Amino acid sequence: MQLDPSFRVADRAGADALVGAVMSTMQALEAVLAAETGHVRVGRLREGLAEAEAKAALAGAYLQGLEVAKANAVALARFAPAGVELLKGAHRRFTQAVEANQAVLGTARTVSEGLIKSLAADLGRASAPSVYGQPSRAPSPYGRGTASGPLTFSRNL
Incomplete structure (x- = not known):
């Protein structure tokens, strides 16, 4: 649910609606993050990253x-103090879920x-010629000492 940035809490009903x-939104985003974390943790990267657009939209919302909520902090504290405490607790749990997600994504990236x-x-080592078992550089046909070979073009691919 997208909130209007100009939304102002004027009574208890408005405070409860904002909370x-x-x-x-937080619960929906947490569910998407949990699914992503679960997929990436077991190596299903394509499935894990499939909901990137939904995650971005939920994160923005x-x-x-x-x-x-920050703009209406005084009114929230006045009309819904229990809701504010509920939001704080949920936000702490949500922060833990985000940290777990970031750790799993960081590990996947490192791997x-x-x-x-x-x-x-391995490819570089395989393409280097060897002389008597030692890696060697192939002489360049251009005399510059580069190890790269000539550029080839295949029309069959």
């Missing part, structure tokens, strides 16, 4: 809801980078 809107670097090193 409910922020809570529902959540941040906008927090801004509206992916390691695999790519290892693959690049």
